[in-house]
Amino acid sequence: MKFSIYRFDPDKDAKPYMQHFELEESCIRPGMMLLDALLLLKAQDESLSFRRSCQEGVCGSDGMNINGRNGLACITQLTSLKKPIEIRPLPGMPVIRDLVVDLEQFYRQYRTAKPFVINEEPCPEVERLQSPEQREQLDGLYECILCACCSTACPSFWWNPDKFLGPAALLQSWRFLADSRDQATEERLSDLEGPFRLFRCHTIMNCVEVCPKGLNPTRAIGRIKELMVKRGL
Amino acid sequence: MEKRSFDTLIIGAGGGGLRAALQLSQAEARVAVVSKVFPTRSHTVAAQGGVNAALANVLPDNWHWHMFDTVKGSDYLGDQDAIEYMCRAAPRAVYELEHFGVPFSRLETGKIYQRAFGGQSRDFGGEQAVRTCAAADRTGHAILHSLYQQNIHARTHFFDEYFAMELVQNQDGYFLGAVAMNIADGEPILIEAKTTILATGGVGQLFRTNTNALVNTGDGMAMALRAGIPLQDMEFFQFHPTGIAGKGMLITEGARGEGGYLLNGDGERFMERYAPNAKDLASRDVVSRAIATEVREGRGVGPNRDHVLLKLDHLGADIVKKRLPGIRDMVMTFLHTDPADTPIPVYPTAHYTMGGIPTDRHGQVVVPVQQGAEEPVPGLYAVGECACVSVHGANRLGGNSLLDILVFGRAAANHVIEQLKEQRYHQPIPGDAADVALERLARWNRQGKGESIAALRAQLTKAMEDHCGVFRNEDVLQEGQQAVLALRERLQDAYIDDHSQVFNTARIEAMELENLVDTALATVSSALARRESRGAHSRIDYPERDDQQWLKHSLFSLEDLKMDYKPVRMKPLTVDSFPPKKRTY
Ligand SMILES: Cc1cc2nc3c(=O)[nH]c(=O)nc-3n(C[C@H](O)[C@H](O)[C@H](O)COP(=O)(O)OP(=O)(O)OC[C@H]3O[C@@H](n4cnc5c(N)ncnc54)[C@H](O)[C@@H]3O)c2cc1C
Numbered sequence: 172m173k174f175s176i177y178r179f180d181p182d183k184d185a186k187p188y189m190q191h192f193e194l195e196e197s198c199i200r201p202g203m204m205l206l207d208a209l210l211l212l213k214a215q216d217e218s219l220s221f222r223r224s225c226q227e228g229v230c231g232s233d234g235m236n237i238n239g240r241n242g243l244a245c246i247t248q249l250t251s252l253k254k255p256i257e258i259r260p261l262p263g264m265p266v267i268r269d270l271v272v273d274l275e276q277f278y279r280q281y282r283t284a285k286p287f288v289i290n291e292e293p294c295p296e297v298e299r300l301q302s303p304e305q306r307e308q309l310d311g312l313y314e315c316i317l318c319a320c321c322s323t324a325c326p327s328f329w330w331n332p333d334k335f336l337g338p339a340a341l342l343q344s345w346r347f348l349a350d351s352r353d354q355a356t357e358e359r360l361s362d363l364e365g366p367f368r369l370f371r372c373h374t375i376m377n378c379v380e381v382c383p384k385g386l387n388p389t390r391a392i393g394r395i396k397e398l399m400v401k402r403g404l
Numbered sequence: 405m406e407k408r409s410f411d412t413l414i415i416g417a418g419g420g421g422l423r424a425a426l427q428l429s430q431a432e433a434r435v436a437v438v439s440k441v442f443p444t445r446s447h448t449v450a451a452q453g454g455v456n457a458a459l460a461n462v463l464p465d466n467w468h469w470h471m472f473d474t475v476k477g478s479d480y481l482g483d484q485d486a487i488e489y490m491c492r493a494a495p496r497a498v499y500e501l502e503h504f505g506v507p508f509s510r511l512e513t514g515k516i517y518q519r520a521f522g523g524q525s526r527d528f529g530g531e532q533a534v535r536t537c538a539a540a541d542r543t544g545h546a547i548l549h550s551l552y553q554q555n556i557h558a559r560t561h562f563f564d565e566y567f568a569m570e571l572v573q574n575q576d577g578y579f580l581g582a583v584a585m586n587i588a589d590g591e592p593i594l595i596e597a598k599t600t601i602l603a604t605g606g607v608g609q610l611f612r613t614n615t616n617a618l619v620n621t622g623d624g625m626a627m628a629l630r631a632g633i634p635l636q637d638m639e640f641f642q643f644h645p646t647g648i649a650g651k652g653m654l655i656t657e658g659a660r661g662e663g664g665y666l667l668n669g670d671g672e673r674f675m676e677r678y679a680p681n682a683k684d685l686a687s688r689d690v691v692s693r694a695i696a697t698e699v700r701e702g703r704g705v706g707p708n709r710d711h712v713l714l715k716l717d718h719l720g721a722d723i724v725k726k727r728l729p730g731i732r733d734m735v736m737t738f739l740h741t742d743p744a745d746t747p748i749p750v751y752p753t754a755h756y757t758m759g760g761i762p763t764d765r766h767g768q769v770v771v772p773v774q775q776g777a778e779e780p781v782p783g784l785y786a787v788g789e790c791a792c793v794s795v796h797g798a799n800r801l802g803g804n805s806l807l808d809i810l811v812f813g814r815a816a817a818n819h820v821i822e823q824l825k826e827q828r829y830h831q832p833i834p835g836d837a838a839d840v841a842l843e844r845l846a847r848w849n850r851q852g853k854g855e856s857i858a859a860l861r862a863q864l865t866k867a868m869e870d871h872c873g874v875f876r877n878e879d880v881l882q883e884g885q886q887a888v889l890a891l892r893e894r895l896q897d898a899y900i901d902d903h904s905q906v907f908n909t910a911r912i913e914a915m916e917l918e919n920l921v922d923t924a925l926a927t928v929s930s931a932l933a934r935r936e937s938r939g940a941h942s943r944i945d946y947p948e949r950d951d952q953q954w955l956k957h958s959l960f961s962l963e964d965l966k967m968d969y970k971p972v973r974m975k976p977l978t979v980d981s982f983p984p985k986k987r988t989y
């Protein structure tokens with residue numbers, strides 16, 4: 172099986188290049204994931220660098236661009252991919268080395284979204300009550316694994332990673348706006364005002380298409396915009 | 405070399421490290437958290453089923469019953485003072501999480517949803533209890549992300565993607581911080597601290613098939629060993645009954661808690677024979693042995709009769725989708741079947757490290773002193789899966805590990821806060837403090853040809869799986885110990901070709917393998933020494949528990965591979981002791 176993989180080590184390479192790799196068909200087991208293949212390729216050439224940890228799509232380490240589409244290597248079936256398989260780092264972010272990108276901008280925007288419950292009332296002795304219906308509002312939001320597949324597929328984020336929060340951070344904004352325990356609606360909406368932070372989203376939907384957890388940032392962004400409009404009235 | 409100074413250094417940003425960090429940051433201590441992966445990528449994120457606390461939201465419950473179950477589950481090797489402390493603290497630990505924003509599933513009453521888990525009873529061994537607080541089957545994810553978010557709020561200082569190499573101590577054995585490496589540029593850094601908390605997680609990567617993340621390589625345990633601290637009870641390694649057969653991904657015990665059950669090749673619900681009362685919700689060691697026995701005796705499923713089935717389809721698609729959405733996704737991704745209509749092939753899989761760095765219930769690392777009593781090591785703490793408090797003894801109950809990391813993460817931080825009040829200044833760091841770490845780094849920069857790290861790691865995990873699995877005996881363990889010793893020798897002559905300073909994962913993996921080999925040696929040596937069967941440690945040649953000789957904790961030291969022992973703390977804090985009894989479920 173043939174692979175073409177983006178390589179760049181600033182310690183020794185003047186510029187990035189694509190390297191050809193090959194995996195013997197005999198190594199390939201049914202149901203094998205792309206990450207399994209990358210680990211075998213790394214055993215051939217240990218200098219190939221990428222992040223990985225859980226191997227089951229929950230830690231968000233191994234987001235990469237696979238045949239032109241962002242995804243997690245550990246839950247991408249080899250058989251589902253056109254050969255040769257072309258692998259590049261997540262687009263639009265500074266490359267540290269090979270498939271490892273610098274996600275600082277992405278994390279910074281996440282922090283900007285104030286991703287924590289704000290509730291000024293004293294904590295009760297027991298849990299704050301929340302009905303199953305209220306809790307259901309958080310489904311499809313809290314499951315985000317911060318893999319950055321969405322934000323690095325978003326043209327608005329490529330052009331303004333410092334000003335536009337991007338789909339992942341906005342999904343979290345909505346996650347806390349939607350939480351019945353959170354009281355900072357006003358503050359959160361004010362934070363999102365202006366032409367960039369929220370309104371740079373042009374509903375291009377790339378984010379929805381690539382999210383490996385099946386989440387829908389565009390819908391969340393829509394809900395925030397609705398709230399903004401209501402508040403304006 | 406760069407040097408930074410903090411009140412407290414926490415190595416590890418899983419649930420244990422982050423809970424401690426939050427407590428310290430909120431008390432306005434200067435805390436640094438070092439993690440080799442971005443915090444939310446730590447392995448706590450993978451925990452599925454939930455966290456135990458006697459909230460009594462569904463059925464009557466109290467902490468004392470929880471304590472009984474934990475002591476019994478531990479096969480009486482758990483320290484009863486620590487267990488009492490943990491079970492009493494549990495409700496508060498969970499309510500705190502709720503206040504931090506954890507999106508727990510809810511009951512109609514609006515309270516936190518709780519489910520049944522293995523080894524839980526009401527009224528000291530009576531009917532099944534319902535004690536495990538859950539956020540669907542993504543509880544670890546929900547907890548880890550919320551804790552990280554709270555730490556953002558509290559402005560904890562993070563060193564993301566820094567790899568800790570060695571602890572630093574002075575002549576008097578006082579711990580003063582650690583030497584780490586910035587993975588992005590390969591630069592070492594000395595982080596000086598008045599107290600250091602190890603929270604580096606478990607070592608599931610010892611075994612070829614396991615439920616753990618690739619980063620769970622026992623780094624903290626190995627650093628402690630090399631700093632002269634023994635590891636406790638390392639022979640007790642939990643094999644989870646339901647890993648996906650041949651692959652290792654975990655299917656939470658919550659699946660059986662929701663009503664799923666196991667079937668053998670004859671379609672028999674075999675757990676009824678092994679545990680007539682608790683059946684599929686018996687303790688994990690019991691269920692894992694039952695599965696392994698069924699397969700050994702030819703009653704497995706599949707062309708090679710090498711696994712059993714976990715049946716969930718009778719629960720109905722609604723329950724499966726609502727209560728177990730994560731495992732449904734996972735099974736559909738990895739097996740292309742829907743557990744709502746097809747049973748899942750499962751087999752016992754290496755899962756959890758009961759042993760670890762010995763601590764007291766304040767998280768202080770303790771070592772034996774000359775006359776036998778143990779004493780805290782100045783400046784060093786350990787919490788979470790890398791530590792051994794010991795609340796899990798010979799077998800951990802499901803849902804008690806997330807509890808352990810929360811309760812003792814918090815307790816250790818509180819103890820540190822008190823210590824810091826007395827200790828205003830840093831002790832001087834010896835001039836050669838970083839030498840050992842730098843030598844280790846330099847060693848992997850050597851040019852040469854030798855065996856590859858990947859090949860040696862594969863041989864190590866295979867050796868552990870073959871020689872130190874669910875069932876053990878003297879000869880096989882002997883061979884296992886020899887195999888690990890031989891691999892340890894060969895690692896001396898291994899080389900890597902990649903000498904880049906930038907995000908050099910080959911070098912990280914080499915150092916992780918050094919850590920794996922040392923913890924493997926601790927595990928297999930402790931298993932060889934313990935001639936009885938207790939909890940997760942099953943010796944075919946010594947099938948019975950032997951309280952006369954073996955109701956004691958093991959301590960393994962790297963120097964001369966020495967084994968030492970210390971008594972189990974049988975006396976709880978306030979209630980009566982639970983004396984050892986025969987364990988049936
Ligand atoms: C699949 C799975 C499901 C589970 N489900 C449950 C459950 O439902 N209920 C339950 O109670 N328990 C469960 N457990 C067990 C529980 O999740 C773990 O025991 C617990 O999360 C461990 O937390 P920790 O904070 O000790 O370590 P971890 O979360 O493993 O964190 C370790 C941290 O240390 C850092 N680190 C390690 N080495 C270094 C180094 N050299 N330098 C710098 N940083 C380092 C890592 O980066 C990481 O941040 C489950 C375990 C698994 C594998």
Ligand code: SF4
Nearest residue numbers: 325372373375376378
């Ligand atoms: S919908 Fe908005 S956030 Fe999503 S990719 Fe398009 S512009 Fe970006």
Ligand code: SF4
Nearest residue numbers: 315316318319321382
């Ligand atoms: S929304 Fe989806 S794609 Fe974006 S970071 Fe979260 S999990 Fe990844």
Ligand code: FES
Nearest residue numbers: 224225226231245
């Ligand atoms: S390795 Fe964790 S998401 Fe892929």
